[in-house]
Amino acid sequence: MTRPLDIVFLGLSLSSSWGNGHATTYRALIKGLRQDAHRVLFLERDVPWYANHRDLASPDFCELGYYSDLNAMIELYGERLRKADAVIAGSYVPDGVALIERLAALELKSLCFYDIDTPVTLAKLDRGDEEYLALRQIPLFDAYFSFSGGEVLARLEQNYGARSAVALYCSVDQERYANTGEAAAWDLGYLGTYSPDRQPTLEHLLLEPARRLPEMRFVIAGSQFPDEIEWPANVERIKHLAPAEHASFYSRQRFTLNVTRRDMIAAGWSPSVRLFEAAACGTPIISDFWRGLGELLPDGEALFIARAPEEVVALLRELPDSDRLSVAAAARKVVMNSHTGAARAREFARALLQLPANPALDRISA
Incomplete structure (x- = not known):
């Protein structure tokens, strides 16, 4: 176990999982940090949705x-931010560019970025869209923690100026996720x-x-689907x-479908x-x-990859339960x-402990 760290996250949301995948990602990671005695403060913009x-x-x-605005946040939490071993700004935070500028001016021990949307972020930056992160800000971070691994890490360092790009995949809360033993209600x-970009695959x-298997039962759970979508009669919403x-x-x-x-x-190495x-x-999983x-979950061994409706139909109809x-x-x-x-959390804490000390702090204390 590493020494206990004092960490502050400024992320999209921890309190609400409505319409986002950030909350559950942060919850699993921070619960893991807590198990190893790390101290965590999560700061969230108070927004109505x-x-x-x-x-x-x-x-x-x-x-x-x-916090309601950046000035109030800095006034209330500025000292805690300066004392923290690491401050982590997250992707899609409202007023993210201004937030990062304010954090960088505080002479923190360590300032990092956790991008839970890396391929989306890079595509936005390539279009000149700096909704929550500016291209010029990437070199400010001691580490750029990325939802995506593989080739994306090299791109972050070589093309976008990241000092240190580190894969930090999302994770699952092992205390909350296990089979409940309930009878099957749906086939898929x-x-x-x-x-919109997932809907064609869905x-x-x-x-x-x-539609091809009217005798079977299907279900789709999730918010923000347009009212005009026509759902087959055997698809529960x-x-x-x-x-x-x-x-x-x-x-x-x-079976469950991953889309x-x-x-x-396009980026690859981005497990949800x-x-x-x-x-x-x-x-x-299909x-x-x-x-x-395949490096995470090999096809045919730990999940099933499907490219056409016929392949899904065959799995639902023909695969023996023992193989499934x-x-x-x-x-x-x-x-x-x-x-x-x-x-x-162990990966994350090890990476934080390996970050170089902030030279600005050495100058201040000298």
Whole structure:
């Protein structure tokens, strides 16, 4: 175990999982940090769309503070930020560019960035879109922690000026995700917020198989799907599913579908938290293909890759239960060994401890 660290995150949301995958990612990581006695403060911009949908307003594994504007945040938490071993700004934080500028001016011991949307971020920067991060700011960070690994890390350093790009995949809360033993309610399901670039794959790999298999049951859970979508009669819709219900949801599926956003597919090496959650619940996964997936969960051994409706239909109709459950068990073993919040927290703490000291602080204390 490493020495205890004092860490401050300024992220999109910890309190609300509504319409985002950040909250569950942060929760698993921070719970893992807490298990190793690290002290964590999470600061979240108080915005109405999350304030109205909070499912974890008072976590017991870290301090959670809200702020209404940057001046108020610096006034209230400035001293805590300066004393912290590491301050981590996150992707998609409101007024992120201004926030990073303010943090950089505080002469922190260590300032890092955790990008839970790396391929999306880089695609935005390439278009000149600096919604929450400016290109000029990337060299400011002592470490750029990235949702994506593989070739993306080299691109961050060589093309975008990151001093040190470090893979920090999302992870699963091992205490909350396990098979519940409930009877199967659906043959194939999907959990995810609506995204225009994911919808064609969802149509291809779930809705079309549902039309071809009217005797089977399907389910799609997630918010923000347009009202005009015509759902087949055998597809059940759940508009929002709180994290506390995820394990039950996965446990009641014979298979679950993983669908990846276009930018993530282009980058590769970008596993979503849903992939790890489903595997932890022992649910067999059908996924679209992207580079690096086989390094995490090999096709045919720990999940099934599908490129066409016919392949999904064949799996649902023909795969013996023994093969289906064997593949699910292999995926669960991989995830519980390497992709839990506890495992990711150890990786994160080790990386922070290896960061060089801030030379500006040495000059101040001299």
